[in-house]
Amino acid sequence: MKTLPKVVIVLLLAVAVAGVLALKSRPSAPESATGAAEAVASPEPLRVAGETPDPESAPAAPAPPEGLPRLVELGADKCVPCKMMAPILDELKTEYAGKMEVQFIDVWKNPQAGEEYGIQLIPTQILFDASGKELFRHTGFFPKEDILAAWKELGFDFGTAPDAEPAFSRWAPAQPDTRPQDAVCYLCDGDIDDRTCTVMSTPAGDVGFCSPHCYVIMFASLTDETKSHQNAAVTDWVGGTRVPVTEALYLYGMDEGGRPEVKAFAERNAAEAERARSGGNVFSWEQFEAKETVARCGFCDRPVYPEDASIVRVDGMQTWGCCVMCALGVAARTGKDIHMTARDALTGEPITVTTLEGHVAELEPPTAVAWAGARKDPEGKIVSTGCFKQGFFSNEANLRKWVEAYPAATGHQTTIEQALAAKMKLTPEQISKACKIGECVPR
Numbered sequence: 001m002k003t004l005p006k007v008v009i010v011l012l013l014a015v016a017v018a019g020v021l022a023l024k025s026r027p028s029a030p031e032s033a034t035g036a037a038e039a040v041a042s043p044e045p046l047r048v049a050g051e052t053p054d055p056e057s058a059p060a061a062p063a064p065p066e067g068l069p070r071l072v073e074l075g076a077d078k079c080v081p082c083k084m085m086a087p088i089l090d091e092l093k094t095e096y097a098g099k100m101e102v103q104f105i106d107v108w109k110n111p112q113a114g115e116e117y118g119i120q121l122i123p124t125q126i127l128f129d130a131s132g133k134e135l136f137r138h139t140g141f142f143p144k145e146d147i148l149a150a151w152k153e154l155g156f157d158f159g160t161a162p163d164a165e166p167a168f169s170r171w172a173p174a175q176p177d178t179r180p181q182d183a184v185c186y187l188c189d190g191d192i193d194d195r196t197c198t199v200m201s202t203p204a205g206d207v208g209f210c211s212p213h214c215y216v217i218m219f220a221s222l223t224d225e226t227k228s229h230q231n232a233a234v235t236d237w238v239g240g241t242r243v244p245v246t247e248a249l250y251l252y253g254m255d256e257g258g259r260p261e262v263k264a265f266a267e268r269n270a271a272e273a274e275r276a277r278s279g280g281n282v283f284s285w286e287q288f289e290a291k292e293t294v295a296r297c298g299f300c301d302r303p304v305y306p307e308d309a310s311i312v313r314v315d316g317m318q319t320w321g322c323c324v325m326c327a328l329g330v331a332a333r334t335g336k337d338i339h340m341t342a343r344d345a346l347t348g349e350p351i352t353v354t355t356l357e358g359h360v361a362e363l364e365p366p367t368a369v370a371w372a373g374a375r376k377d378p379e380g381k382i383v384s385t386g387c388f389k390q391g392f393f394s395n396e397a398n399l400r401k402w403v404e405a406y407p408a409a410t411g412h413q414t415t416i417e418q419a420l421a422a423k424m425k426l427t428p429e430q431i432s433k434a435c436k437i438g439e440c441v442p443r
């Protein structure tokens with residue numbers, strides 16, 4: 001047995017070799033469902049069985065400690081696909097305890113192990129039967145469903161993954177929302193301020209919004225081709241009368257937090273007087289609407305205030321996610337890797353996510369979790385409660401504090417990988433309909 005000189009293994013060659021190994025050692029092995037699993041050569045030399053890898057002389061794997069089918073992953077804690085595998089291995093370990101053994105070996109810290117298993121690339125996953133016989137080998141990222149499918153093909157049906165109970169959930173509000181319906185914004189559920197109330201008349205009744213901004217978002221979400229601004233009115237900041245949205249003037253200023261603040265006026269004099277007092281710019285409806293819709297969600301196309309949004313970088317371009325879930329959805333809509341920055345919904349601390357081929361490759365802080373604002377419909381199916389009810393948190397404790405502070409919030413805790421996976425599952429048609437409101441009717 002020789003040690004390879006300290007060289008970087010040429011990736012293509014290594015992939016080819018691993019492919020040969022995999023083919024020879026998996027008589028009835030299923031194809032990897034990803035097809036293009038990414039194999040990564042260790043930057044450290046792996047000790048291998050001879051300079052020319054020979055699958056026939058690969059040493060037998062160590063015997064399993066007990067009579068369970070076994071999944072062994074050989075990887076390293078710092079390789080990107082290995083990091084992506086870590087939560088999957090954890091889940092398999094928990095969900096199939098007593099049925100399947102799951103083992104992780106860090107070959108950078110323990111190069112001897114790489115030699116024992118005769119691997120060329122990391123991560124490599126090897127499936128063994130209960131007697132320790134190798135059944136199948138895979139290199140690169142190996143999605144959970146594909147692992148289970150591979151086992152199934154080999155005659156080991158562990159069933160589909162049980163619906164793991166979310167770490168934390170609340171399906172009934174801690175306190176009922178007792179606000180009268182006409183005091184609640186149709187879009188964001190915020191309180192409607194009498195001075196900024198915007199109302200849309202529909203055949204089913206009036207629909208109220210907390211601000212012209214929520215109205216603009218709502219209007220952009222309507223799929224009705226005949227939609228028109230003719231049925232909407234804003235409240236005059238001074239007199240409290242209703243003014244058709246297209247006839248009002250808009251004072252576009254900033255609140256103390258640097259977030260846009262919009263006041264509508266029936267008369268220019270009044271708008272100018274308020275501008276002299278509080279600053280900002282006075283716009284016509286056309287100018288106001290253009291300004292409101294210049295930044296849009298990269299997933300659902302809704303107008304956003306960048307100040308409210310998550311920042312998403314894709315292909316060197318910047319876009320926004322109107323909520324954290326939409327930000328993840330940019331990876332699904334574009335089919336590209338994204339880098340997003342969100343804020344902890346409780347503390348405002350930044351949380352960054354980098355994706356790789358539809359999976360979370362890096363998460364900072366690694367303890368970050370997501371709250372999926374949701375409710376259960378009469379059939380018990382979980383449905384989203386919309387963009388305004390989603391959030392990321394630096395850790396579970398922050399999430400719980402936030403849920404406590406919002407007694408009306410319902411939904412469940414989820415991992416950011418699970419939240420991304422839900423978006424990646426969407427069809428192009430579902431993405432095109434995301435966040436759209438077919439018919440505007442009061443609840």
Ligand SMILES: [Zn+2]
Binds near residue numbers: 187
């Ligand atoms: Zn609102």
Ligand SMILES: [Zn+2]
Binds near residue numbers: 299321322323327
């Ligand atoms: Zn969106």
